[in-house]
Amino acid sequence: MVEESGGGAAAASTVPPFTREQELTAFRDMLLIRRFEEKAGQLYGMGVIGGFCHLYIGQEAVVVGVKMAARNGDQFTTSYRDHGHMLASGMEPRRVMAELAGKRGGYSKGKGGSMHMFSREANFYGGHGIVGAPAPIGAGVAFANAYRGDGRVSLTFFGEGASNQGQVYEAFNMAALWKLPVVFIVENNRYAMGTEISRASAQIDFSKRGAAFAIPGKQIDGMDVRIVKATADEAIEWCRAGKGPYLIEAQTYRYRGHSMSDPAKYRSKEEVQKMREEHDPIEQVRARLIADGVSEDELKKIDANARKIVAEAADFATADKEPDPSELWTDVLA
Amino acid sequence: MTVNVLMPALSPTMEQGKLAKWLKSEGDSVKAGDVIAEIETDKATMEVEAVDEGVLARILVPGGTENVAVNTPIAVIAEEGEEVADTADHAPADRVGEEDKAQKQAEAAPPVPGQTAPQDEPGEANKAATKAAVEAATPAPKATSVAEQPSPRVAPEVPEGTTMVSMTMREALRDAMAEEMRRDPSVFVIGEEVAEYQGAYKVTQGLLQEFGARRVVDTPITEYGFAGVGVGAAFAGLRPIVEFMTFNFSMQAIDHIVNSAAKTLYMSGGQINCPIVFRGPNGAAARVAAQHSQDYSAWYSQVPGLIVIAPSNASDAKGLLKAAIRNDNPVVFLENEILYGKTSEVPALEDFVLPIGKARIARPGKDVTLVSFSIGMTYALQAAEQLAKEGIDAEVIDLRTLRPMDAATIIESVKKTGRCVAVEEGWPQCGISAEIAMRVQQEAFDYLDAPVLRVTGKDTPMPYAANLEKLALPSVADVVAAAKAVMYR
Numbered sequence: 001m002v003e004e005s006g007g008g009a010a011a012a013s014t015v016p017p018f019t020r021e022q023e024l025t026a027f028r029d030m031l032l033i034r035r036f037e038e039k040a041g042q043l044y045g046m047g048v049i050g051g052f053c054h055l056y057i058g059q060e061a062v063v064v065g066v067k068m069a070a071r072n073g074d075q076f077t078t079s080y081r082d083h084g085h086m087l088a089s090g091m092e093p094r095r096v097m098a099e100l101a102g103k104r105g106g107y108s109k110g111k112g113g114s115m116h117m118f119s120r121e122a123n124f125y126g127g128h129g130i131v132g133a134p135a136p137i138g139a140g141v142a143f144a145n146a147y148r149g150d151g152r153v154s155l156t157f158f159g160e161g162a163s164n165q166g167q168v169y170e171a172f173n174m175a176a177l178w179k180l181p182v183v184f185i186v187e188n189n190r191y192a193m194g195t196e197i198s199r200a201s202a203q204i205d206f207s208k209r210g211a212a213f214a215i216p217g218k219q220i221d222g223m224d225v226r227i228v229k230a231t232a233d234e235a236i237e238w239c240r241a242g243k244g245p246y247l248i249e250a251q252t253y254r255y256r257g258h259s260m261s262d263p264a265k266y267r268s269k270e271e272v273q274k275m276r277e278e279h280d281p282i283e284q285v286r287a288r289l290i291a292d293g294v295s296e297d298e299l300k301k302i303d304a305n306a307r308k309i310v311a312e313a314a315d316f317a318t319a320d321k322e323p324d325p326s327e328l329w330t331d332v333l334a
Numbered sequence: 335m336t337v338n339v340l341m342p343a344l345s346p347t348m349e350q351g352k353l354a355k356w357l358k359s360e361g362d363s364v365k366a367g368d369v370i371a372e373i374e375t376d377k378a379t380m381e382v383e384a385v386d387e388g389v390l391a392r393i394l395v396p397g398g399t400e401n402v403a404v405n406t407p408i409a410v411i412a413e414e415g416e417e418v419a420d421t422a423d424h425a426p427a428d429r430v431g432e433e434d435k436a437q438k439q440a441e442a443a444p445p446v447p448g449q450t451a452p453q454d455e456p457g458e459a460n461k462a463a464t465k466a467a468v469e470a471a472t473p474a475p476k477a478t479s480v481a482e483q484p485s486p487r488v489a490p491e492v493p494e495g496t497t498m499v500s501m502t503m504r505e506a507l508r509d510a511m512a513e514e515m516r517r518d519p520s521v522f523v524i525g526e527e528v529a530e531y532q533g534a535y536k537v538t539q540g541l542l543q544e545f546g547a548r549r550v551v552d553t554p555i556t557e558y559g560f561a562g563v564g565v566g567a568a569f570a571g572l573r574p575i576v577e578f579m580t581f582n583f584s585m586q587a588i589d590h591i592v593n594s595a596a597k598t599l600y601m602s603g604g605q606i607n608c609p610i611v612f613r614g615p616n617g618a619a620a621r622v623a624a625q626h627s628q629d630y631s632a633w634y635s636q637v638p639g640l641i642v643i644a645p646s647n648a649s650d651a652k653g654l655l656k657a658a659i660r661n662d663n664p665v666v667f668l669e670n671e672i673l674y675g676k677t678s679e680v681p682a683l684e685d686f687v688l689p690i691g692k693a694r695i696a697r698p699g700k701d702v703t704l705v706s707f708s709i710g711m712t713y714a715l716q717a718a719e720q721l722a723k724e725g726i727d728a729e730v731i732d733l734r735t736l737r738p739m740d741a742a743t744i745i746e747s748v749k750k751t752g753r754c755v756a757v758e759e760g761w762p763q764c765g766i767s768a769e770i771a772m773r774v775q776q777e778a779f780d781y782l783d784a785p786v787l788r789v790t791g792k793d794t795p796m797p798y799a800a801n802l803e804k805l806a807l808p809s810v811a812d813v814v815a816a817a818k819a820v821m822y823r
Contacts, residue, residue: 075570077566106603107602107603107605108601108602108603108605109603109604110603111600111601111603112600112601112602112603116597116598116601116602117601117602118598118601118602118605118606119605120605120606125566125569125570125606126598126601126602126606127601128593128594129593130589130593130594133562133589133590133593133594135562136558136559136560136561136562136563136565136566136590137562137563137565137566137569137590137594138566139559139562139563139566140562140563140564140565140566140567140568140569140570141566141567141569141570142566143563143566143567143570143572144566144567144570144571144572145570147522147548147567147572154566166558167558167559167562167589170554170556170558170559170560170562171559171562171563173554173556173559174553174554174556174559174560174563177554178551330604331599331600331602331603331604332599332600332638332639333599333639333641333663334599334604334607334609334662334663
């Protein structure tokens with residue numbers, strides 16, 4: 001469990017407080033992702049979404065916390081558990097949902113699907129189906145930032161499972177060697193598909209995985225959006241100051257299976273239940289907002305609004321047409 | 335007893351080189367391990383060590399001599415006090431004593447990373463500066479050097495009357511990169527040994543001196559990683575030229591070439607293109623055996639989203655590499671180590687860019703169509719010469735681009751000749767020549783007077799032994815035999 005591993009995380013010193021405005025932003029953005037993913041799960045069950053579909057439920061604080069620390073123009077790159085990253089990047093929920101449904105109004109015209117989505121406009125560089133791939137690609141985006149000297153930072157996410165791939169360390173080495181402005185964020189949700197971290201990783205403190213390249217690393221409670229934001233602030237500042245890459249291990253948890261077809265026999269229902277009850281990233285913010293005097297009604301309104309956006313996205317995705325058959329042959333070459 | 339010191343080979347493909355200078359004089363005592371001379375090619379410089387103890391009795395090839403063939407006796411070492419017969423007739427006497435000017439320049443102007451090399455006229459344009467830098471770093475190979483391949487017909491794209499200059503494919507590739515880097519600041523070169531070392535095969539020679547370390551980037555040995563970094567930079571709008579020391583090592587990186595570079599435009603619905611060139615020597619060199627001799631033409635040609643180019647001569651190499659760098663798609667640019675040192679004519683045009691996807695008729699003929707590319711053209715063109723002596727007029731097509739393949743030019747030719755032989759060094763199964771045979775039977779079946787034949791590398795890993803390696807590769811005789819077979823002669 002999160003609280004058992006790495007004293008560095010849960011036992012982190014004082015948590016930097018959010019303003020009420022920040023709490024509300026975090027609440028709104030995380031809730032939108034949660035509702036979106038719940039809807040995606042439903043649509044998958046109805047056959048509207050096909051193939052592989054990996055939900056982000058439980059991990060929302062990671063991408064939202066990083067996004068709150070990022071500046072306009074900073075780029076996001078991740079692997080295939082990517083819907084949350086797209087919404088956090090400001091991509092339109094209806095076009096993301098249409099892509100999940102393989103419809104022409106999707107970000108990739110229906111040709112990419114859940115795992116392969118991009119938005120040049122939103123500086124979202126995928127959406128990659130090969131789990132370790134974001135590390136060198138994100139380092140490459142950072143290479144372009146350094147080449148141009150434009151002060152942008154590449155925010156590169158991958159899972160703790162991908163952290164065992166060789167290309168991740170090839171990317172770490174070059175990023176450190178050339179002082180590239182890239183924050184590597186390991187989203188440690190404890191299970192690489194069905195393999196628990198201690199069965200796959202000789203070193204389960206993933207914040208130490210950059211130590212051989214002198215990349216500073218920090219292991220944090222990725223269920224607390226304030227901690228994620230504060231750590232991302234430090235990391236991004238480090239990068240923008242030209243000091244090179246920074247590694248964050250955000251300890252998190254996914255409530256759903258690895259993909260929609262996962263029976264989740266590798267962990268107990270009690271374990272999942274305990275995480276939901278005691279560490280849910282959204283509930284933590286809700287409790288603080290209530291304590292701060294925000295009314296239940298106001299929070300319900302935020303929830304209702306998220307549900308409305310998601311329902312509209314689902315309607316759009318369902319009603320939208322499949323791509324024209326001629327699209328089979330487009331976008332092969334520029 | 336006297337011992338001849340022979341001109342050594344610096345690399346498996348070296349045929350001749352320059353004896354730069356002697357570090358010992360006639361009459362000096364030497365012992366095993368003493369450095370007695372320096373030799374260099376357009377690729378590298380190396381010290382020659384004595385392997386025997388004795389006296390350097392005779393220097394047969396003076397310092398500064400160009401084009402000394404490998405294994406030529408260059409000196410004689412005798413035992414102390416021994417009389418040495420006059421063996422000076424070994425020496426190429428007509429090239430004596432010329433202290434090479436370029437060599438002196440090279441010593442005077444060592445490469446300075448990140449800076450343009452010093453030049454005499456500071457007011458000169460950028461271009462002149464590079465030329466100076468490059469000349470300083472490399473003695474230009476003389477036109478008389480390597481055995482030429484049968485001179486290919488000038489590309490049809492070159493206007494009549496264009497002045498031509500002789501250069502090696504190595505120089506043509508370097509010039510193409512340099513010109514495009516001057517033209518577009520988003521173009522940069524990245525790979526192993528491309529900068530300080532000047533390129534493992536010296537293709538990037540002089541680029542660091544002109545463009546600096548920001549744009550000519552040495553990487554660790556990390557193909558998967560730097561291919562991915564290149565792809566990310568290309569997604570973000572730069573135009574990387576990624577050099578693989580050889581394409582054999584691209585197998586480490588093939589995931590990023592195929593999954594990331596080739597597919598992302600499609601997967602993003604046309605939003606994210608990947609303007610990147612993956613280039614380097616491909617296929618067999620000489621005596622480097624199975625893991626360093628593979629031909630990837632067919633592998634990359636199978637992938638939609640990639641452009642694959644494989645030039646056979648300096649002119650096509652220059653015009654097509656420039657086109658590849660400007661192209662908005664990922665391009666796999668397959669060079670060949672043995673062709674690097676071959677000299678041919680390149681048009682002296684300000685901006686010579688060739689169209690991608692167009693084959694070239696290298697030799698017009700009417701009796702049989704020979705189709706090839708890259709080093710396969712060497713066999714095809716020589717075979718055509720031999721066939722001509724036997725009264726068979728072969729048309730030779732150089733594909734130049736493998737994907738998209740210019741099938742129309744092949745089909746048009748086969749409609750005329752009715753016979754076709756495809757030639758490549760790659761393996762037969764699912765090879766480029768298999769594809770050619772398929773397209774010809776599909777689109778020109780009624781015109782064929784014989785089945786399409788192919789001459790390929792043998793269906794084995796590449797052996798090391800010299801005789802076996804020769805057997806594993808196609809030969810001119812194989813092509814001649816295949817051409818005669820389809821002629822029923």
